[in-house]
Amino acid sequence: MREMVAAHDKRQIASGLEQVRRRIGQACTRCGRAPEQVRLVAVTKGRSPEAVRAAYQAGVRDFGENRVEEALPKMEALRDLDDVRWHMIGHVQSRKAPSAVGPFALVHSVDRTKLAARLDRAAVEAHLRLRCLLECNVSGEASKEGWDLAHAQGQPSAMDEMVEVAHLPGLEVVGLMTMAPLAADPETVRPVFRRLADLRRHLEARSPGSWAELSMGMTDDFEVAIEEGATMVRIGRAIFGERG
Numbered sequence: 151m152r153e154m155v156a157a158h159d160k161r162q163i164a165s166g167l168e169q170v171r172r173r174i175g176q177a178c179t180r181c182g183r184a185p186e187q188v189r190l191v192a193v194t195k196g197r198s199p200e201a202v203r204a205a206y207q208a209g210v211r212d213f214g215e216n217r218v219e220e221a222l223p224k225m226e227a228l229r230d231l232d233d234v235r236w237h238m239i240g241h242v243q244s245r246k247a248p249s250a251v252g253p254f255a256l257v258h259s260v261d262r263t264k265l266a267a268r269l270d271r272a273a274v275e276a277h278l279r280l281r282c283l284l285e286c287n288v289s290g291e292a293s294k295e296g297w298d299l300a301h302a303q304g305q306p307s308a309m310d311e312m313v314e315v316a317h318l319p320g321l322e323v324v325g326l327m328t329m330a331p332l333a334a335d336p337e338t339v340r341p342v343f344r345r346l347a348d349l350r351r352h353l354e355a356r357s358p359g360s361w362a363e364l365s366m367g368m369t370d371d372f373e374v375a376i377e378e379g380a381t382m383v384r385i386g387r388a389i390f391g392e393r394g
């Protein structure tokens with residue numbers, strides 16, 4: 151039986167979306183970008199299929215999940231929806247790599263060489279190329295996944311590894327992703343986003359063609375991320391409300 155989402159919740163989701171879209175538009179205006187250059191990925195982890203359906207009805211086509219085992223049943227429950235693109239945005243355990251190959255339009259969270267190698271192998275076996283982003287740890291927080299850009303010694307080898315990963319035959323690397331540290335004032339994380347945009351320029355100069363996308367910015371910091379060049383923002387709470 152279909153889980154019910156009250157009309158009240160549907161209206162809240164629609165109005166949350168409207169506000170997010172307006173704020174994306176305003177951020178684009180401030181920095182002279184077109185709103186079409188910023189794709190909104192609605193983050194649906196912990197949300198019911200019916201909440202996803204409400205966002206779909208309000209026009210969203212890109213949905214982000216952070217766990218494969220939560221995403222797959224939700225996708226199954228919503229398979230009647232047309233032209234939906236599912237994004238994997240969370241940490242993928244190496245042994246679960248094969249199950250992330252196929253269902254997702256884009257995997258944002260390729261965060262280490264070992265995972266890249268597993269995904270590559272699974273994609274080659276499945277005769278497809280997996281579109282993905284390479285996740286970077288810009289701030290150096292120990293709790294963050296991704297290639298380490300925070301420590302000067304780490305950076306050149308991180309870039310070497312990322313270029314190698316971009317050449318794996320089963321992967322189609324299309325850009326970079328990062329998560330900024332939690333901060334009360336989003337201005338404090340602006341340098342994190344700027345750093346990722348700089349890295350993209352370096353990688354593009356060194357190995358052209360794989361770095362168009364920058365997935366950065368969440369509920370608390372997406373406007374700053376857009377000003378620094380985000381092409382995708384991943385937003386949950388500003389659309390669906392606080393997680394219960």
Ligand SMILES: *Cc1c(COP(=O)(O)O)cnc(C)c1O
Binds near residue numbers: 368385
């Ligand atoms: C949960 C999550 C988001 C969205 O976070 P909100 O603060 O709800 O907007 C974005 N990216 C990742 C990787 C997440 O896990």
